[in-house]
Amino acid sequence: xxxxxxxxxxxxxxxxxxxxxxxxxxxxxxxxxxxxxxxxxxxxxxxxxxxxxxxxxxxxxxxxxxxxxxxxxxxxxxxxxxxxxxxxxxxxxxxxxxxxxxxxxxxxxxxxxxxxxxxxxxxxxxxxxxxxxxxxxxxxxxxxxxxxxxxxxxxxxxxxxxxxxxxxxxxxxxxxxxxxxxxxxxxxxxxxxxxxxxxxxxxxxxxxxxxxxxxxxxxxxxxxxxxxxxxxxxxxxxxxxxxxxxxxxxxxxxxxxxxxxxxxxxxxxxxxxxxxxxxxxxxxxxxxxxxxxxxxxxxxxxxx
Amino acid sequence: xxxxxxxxxxxxxxxxxxxxxxxxxxxxxxxxxxxxxxxxxxxxxxxxxxxxxxxxxxxxxxxxxxxxxxxxxxxxxxxxxxxxxxxxxxxxxxxxxxxxxxxxxxxxxxxxxxxxxxxxxxxxxxxxxxxxxxxxxxxxxxxxxxxxxxxxxxxxxxxxxxxxxxxxxxxxxxxxxxxxxxxxxxxxxxxxxxxxxxxxxxxxxxxxxxxxxxxxxxxxxxxxxxxxxxxxxxxxx
Ligand SMILES: Nc1ncnc2c1ncn2[C@@H]1O[C@H](COP(=O)(O)OP(=O)(O)OP(=O)(O)O)[C@@H](O)[C@H]1O
Ligand SMILES: [Mg+2]
Numbered sequence: 330x331x332x333x334x335x336x337x338x339x340x341x342x343x344x345x346x347x348x349x350x351x352x353x354x355x356x357x358x359x360x361x362x363x364x365x366x367x368x369x370x371x372x373x374x375x376x377x378x379x380x381x382x383x384x385x386x387x388x389x390x391x392x393x394x395x396x397x398x399x400x401x402x403x404x405x406x407x408x409x410x411x412x413x414x415x416x417x418x419x420x421x422x423x424x425x426x427x428x429x430x431x432x433x434x435x436x437x438x439x440x441x442x443x444x445x446x447x448x449x450x451x452x453x454x455x456x457x458x459x460x461x462x463x464x465x466x467x468x469x470x471x472x473x474x475x476x477x478x479x480x481x482x483x484x485x486x487x488x489x490x491x492x493x494x495x496x497x498x499x500x501x502x503x504x505x506x507x508x509x510x511x512x513x514x515x516x517x518x519x520x521x522x523x524x525x526x527x528x529x530x531x532x533x534x535x536x537x538x539x540x541x542x543x544x545x546x547x548x549x550x551x552x553x554x555x556x557x558x559x560x561x562x563x564x565x566x567x568x569x570x571x572x573x574x575x576x577x578x579x580x581x582x583x584x585x586x587x588x589x590x591x592x593x594x595x596x597x598x599x600x601x602x603x604x605x606x607x608x609x610x611x612x613x614x615x616x617x618x619x620x621x622x623x624x625x626x627x628x629x630x631x632x633x
Numbered sequence: 634x635x636x637x638x639x640x641x642x643x644x645x646x647x648x649x650x651x652x653x654x655x656x657x658x659x660x661x662x663x664x665x666x667x668x669x670x671x672x673x674x675x676x677x678x679x680x681x682x683x684x685x686x687x688x689x690x691x692x693x694x695x696x697x698x699x700x701x702x703x704x705x706x707x708x709x710x711x712x713x714x715x716x717x718x719x720x721x722x723x724x725x726x727x728x729x730x731x732x733x734x735x736x737x738x739x740x741x742x743x744x745x746x747x748x749x750x751x752x753x754x755x756x757x758x759x760x761x762x763x764x765x766x767x768x769x770x771x772x773x774x775x776x777x778x779x780x781x782x783x784x785x786x787x788x789x790x791x792x793x794x795x796x797x798x799x800x801x802x803x804x805x806x807x808x809x810x811x812x813x814x815x816x817x818x819x820x821x822x823x824x825x826x827x828x829x830x831x832x833x834x835x836x837x838x839x840x841x842x843x844x845x846x847x848x849x850x851x852x853x854x855x856x857x858x859x860x861x862x863x864x865x866x867x868x869x870x
Contacts, residue, residue, distance in 0.1 A: 501737070508723045508734055515721040518683065519786055520709035520738035 335595045342591015348544045350583020351486035353567040355538030361574020362510040362530040364424040365432045369440035371557030377542020378552035382456045395543040402539025410531035447554045455551035482547035494576045566617045572627030634661045636790045642691035651677045653846045664823045666833045669843035675826045683715045710738040712789025720779040724768025735785025752781040773804040790822045797829045
């Protein structure tokens, strides 16, 4: 086995991991703050991808698509909060199992509706930016060739994560979100309106998820409904790994998953190239199970 | 002037009625205590005052204005501030961040520096530990932080739910001293809920006894101390 090949496939894995990590940020916020498990995670990611594709076809500028994807996602978060979530989690202090099941069901219905909508409008034909890239399509890094679109997606993902992290750590609004996450009633006792904070979290969480669809599209080159089924489970693994509500946990979780995926893929390719993808994915989920058994609160989560 | 006034307040949880017509008022600049044993309805009374629970019947007045249906966070902005039972700090935020969020409302933010200075002068320990996570503080320090956080909200009336619970006698005396100091030096109005009758009567101006959701006795500190009921039931005399 060639060591340098393993190193290269690990690095490719890390490139993917940062994007995966950002795609999971919205999920971890919704889950951590509102205890809402977003079963429409994958569909919301590709909502951003499809929006970017449509806008791109209209103005031939992918960045316009990225901005529209973000804005539409924020608006979708607003709608989802008031249409589905407010009645279930808006005013309650303690999320019971029953409420959790109701939100699960609501988000699951949304995911099915969105998925059918995508098939109806786009079918399973891949859609993308065609041959668009930022000047040159590839960059040589030593022995590796990296697509500039992937580098762009990575830079945007990491910058976005840092911005979200600083927002949560440094601003009063960010601190209020963390306070509501830890004890919503105590938050109301200092004058914070928990409903406002929950709505803001839904807006932010779903907006960021949809925005990540742009990075996913840059990475995957094209979007099909199937992409949702690939990214949603990985997002869940990352959130569990990084700890509910932890943004930095999501980034590190994403990098770990990307690394494990890349490394396993590198090793399996050596024996059987055709099996490399499914085996690498299987390894990722074995890791999830091990984490759930050994450290159920995640690497950066707190014990409950 | 009456800062708070409860008129025949009845409420409860789900189907279960807990309060059966509470009449109570809190005078400006005074320390009023609400005494009662476990399950008497003390916390429930404070929950109605803060809006965590709405009255089924009767009304809650703040400075003469009916606030019965005003949500909790708006009452805080008006000046109704509570140190809840069990402290309810945000364990994963630092001491400083807990205090910072205490001054969340616009009115409180304008007095941020003054309030912080007051809190640090009352509890120098909090200043030393300002970058520590609240969850890692000792029980006594957590109670200090809970009071500090409430002071950051610039209360017109401060409600305290059993601040002595789980603290060593020396710390209880320290906390009671701080409450007395707040009244004397900061002219703060206080409603103190306690089971520690002996300690709380020392600093009280006026008091109520609540039993099974009803006020069964009220009077000035001296009247309460002289009453047979208090002597027998709470002071073990
Ligand atoms: N969330 C709730 N749901 C149902 N019943 C409750 C709830 N909270 C309190 N109760 C009931 O209401 C009654 C009064 O409770 P409350 O907490 O007001 O008592 P308390 O005087 O504060 O007691 P303690 O000194 O133990 O804190 C009790 O019988 C209690 O079981
Ligand atoms: Mg109580």
